[in-house]
Amino acid sequence: MPVIVMASPKGGVGKSTCAVILATEFARMGAQVTVLDCDPNKSLTRWASHGLPKGVTLHQDIGRSEIVPTIRASDGDGQIVIVDLEGVASQLVSRAISQADLVLVPMQPTALDAEIGSEALALIREEEEALGRTIRHAVVLTKTSAAVKSRVQRDLEEQLRGAGIDLIEPSLVARAAFSEIFAYGGDLTAMMKDPDMVTGGKVDKALENAKDFTEAVYERLK
Amino acid sequence: MSGSNRLAGLKAKPKDTTAAEVRRVDEVGEARGFLDRTPRKKPGRKPSPRTYQLHPKVFPQVGEAIAAEAERLGITQGQLIENMWETYQRNS
Numbered sequence: 001m002p003v004i005v006m007a008s009p010k011g012g013v014g015k016s017t018c019a020v021i022l023a024t025e026f027a028r029m030g031a032q033v034t035v036l037d038c039d040p041n042k043s044l045t046r047w048a049s050h051g052l053p054k055g056v057t058l059h060q061d062i063g064r065s066e067i068v069p070t071i072r073a074s075d076g077d078g079q080i081v082i083v084d085l086e087g088v089a090s091q092l093v094s095r096a097i098s099q100a101d102l103v104l105v106p107m108q109p110t111a112l113d114a115e116i117g118s119e120a121l122a123l124i125r126e127e128e129e130a131l132g133r134t135i136r137h138a139v140v141l142t143k144t145s146a147a148v149k150s151r152v153q154r155d156l157e158e159q160l161r162g163a164g165i166d167l168i169e170p171s172l173v174a175r176a177a178f179s180e181i182f183a184y185g186g187d188l189t190a191m192m193k194d195p196d197m198v199t200g201g202k203v204d205k206a207l208e209n210a211k212d213f214t215e216a217v218y219e220r221l222k
Numbered sequence: 223m224s225g226s227n228r229l230a231g232l233k234a235k236p237k238d239t240t241a242a243e244v245r246r247v248d249e250v251g252e253a254r255g256f257l258d259r260t261p262r263k264k265p266g267r268k269p270s271p272r273t274y275q276l277h278p279k280v281f282p283q284v285g286e287a288i289a290a291e292a293e294r295l296g297i298t299q300g301q302l303i304e305n306m307w308e309t310y311q312r313n314s
Contacts, residue, residue, distance in 0.1 A: 002234050009256075031229045064260050068239050075234055090259040094251025095244060101234055123254050130250045131243065133235075221232050 001031070002101035002221045003071055003081040007124075010116035011087030014106040014142030016043035017178050018213075019084040024187035025214035026080050027055035034074040036083045038062045038092055043182060044084050050185025064092045071099045089119065098127055102220055103137040104168070109144055109153035121165065138220060140213070141171035146205070168216045173209050176201030276303070 004022060006015035016039065023033045037044040037060040048058045062070050067083075074081045083096050097103055103124055107117035117139065124137045139160055144153060153171075160167050172178065177188060184190075184197050188210055192203040251257075276285050276299065292302040 001229075001232050026229070029229055064258060068244060072239060080229075080232070088259060089251075089254070089256045091248050091251050091256055092259070094247050094254075094256040098243070098247040099237055099239065119254065123251060123256060126250045126254065127247055130246045131238075133237075218228070218232075 001075070001079045001081070003075055003083065003099055004217070004221075005083040005085065005096045005100040005103045006106065007085050007093055007097055007103050007120045008087060008105050008107060008113075008117050009089040009093065009119050010107075010113055011041075013087070013108055013113055013117065014140075014172060015039070015087065016041075016047075016084050016182075017142065017172065018104055018106050018140060019044060019082050020047055020181055021172070021178070021188075021210045022214055022217060023056050023082050024053050024181075025210055026082075026218075027053050028187065028189065029214075031055060031080045033057070033080045033082060034059065036062050036067075036070060036074070036081065038067060038096065039084055039086045041086075047182045047185055050183070052185070053187045053190070064090070064095065067092055067095050068099060071096070075099075093120075094123060094127065097124055097135060098131060100135055100137075102217070103135060104217070105137060105139045106142045106172075107139060109141050109150060109156050109171075111152070114156055114159075136166075136220060138166035138168050140168040143174040144171040146173045146175070166220070168213065168220075170209060170212050170216070172213055173205075175206040175209065177203045177206035178210075 006019050008015060019035060023035050027033045033056045035044055035048075035056060035058045037058060042060060044058060045060045052058060059070060059074070071081055071083065083100070085093050085096055097120075103120075105117050105120045107113040121137065121139070124135050128135050141153065141156070157167060177191060180197070180201075181188065181191060188203060188207040191197045192207060248258075276288060288299055288302060292299045295302065
């Protein structure tokens with residue numbers, strides 16, 4: 001089963017959010033999902049400490065030396081492996097990319113995120129050349145506005161498409177539920193059913209966005 | 223989207239992970255500034271574990287009792303022994 005790697009040398013772009021959404025949605029579809037938390041901030045470990053959904057297991061504290069053997073060990077039949085990386089330019093990142101079936105590069109629709117995120121895209125292309133095989137990759141725009149598409153976002157989308165970069169539609173909208181899931185653990189479905197989980201936002205809209213995003217990722221894994 | 227049947231079709235591509243290939247990936251990464259950022263361990267010798275041994279000929283239970291008393295008083299064993307020596311001299 002495939003290995004999905006979240007990569008961007010910039011922090012705060014939504015790597016962990018993408019990882020949680022994919023892990024929970026694929027688990028809801030019946031997959032056994034192994035999540036590797038390689039981020040020293042331990043966002044996923046914190047999320048898991050509140051309770052993991054059925055079908056999801058998490059490994060933490062994975063460094064540069066352990067990343068390749070850990071991915072190989074987790075990459076069994078019936079397992080989807082999701083790797084959440086640190087937001088720095090490190091060998092841990094380059095090694096994880098080399099093991100990916102799909103690399104997702106999340107970026108907010110800002111010039112700075114695009115500039116730093118493009119480093120990850122360039123690294124993927126160079127690894128493809130060095131290894132003599134393609135590494136499928138795509139950009140996902142995160143924390144986008146639910147109401148209107150900004151001019152910066154439109155320009156960025158145009159530039160990415162113009163450069164032949166695969167852009168995942170839909171983008172991940174800025175939703176309170178996507179942030180609050182780290183405080184409550186579990187998944188968005190549980191969050192929607194539990195009246196004690198207060199997000200101050202529309203969980204149903206977040207769930208719909210998460211499903212559509214996961215479907216778009218699924219299409220790239222076939 | 224539901225059901226594990228759809229997921230059954232998903233397959234991982236075979237990937238070589240020889241030491242040479244990992245080295246090549248490291249080189250490509252390094253050239254682009256993706257460096258080894260593993261936190262370095264603190265340099266120097268690690269402190270030796272406490273043995274509670276005052277002298278090879280002091281019985282272990284006496285050594286442990288002195289260590290416990292020093293701990294209780296919040297002083298080092300050496301300071302406690304200095305106090306004991308002072309008391310001994312005063313009384314002899």
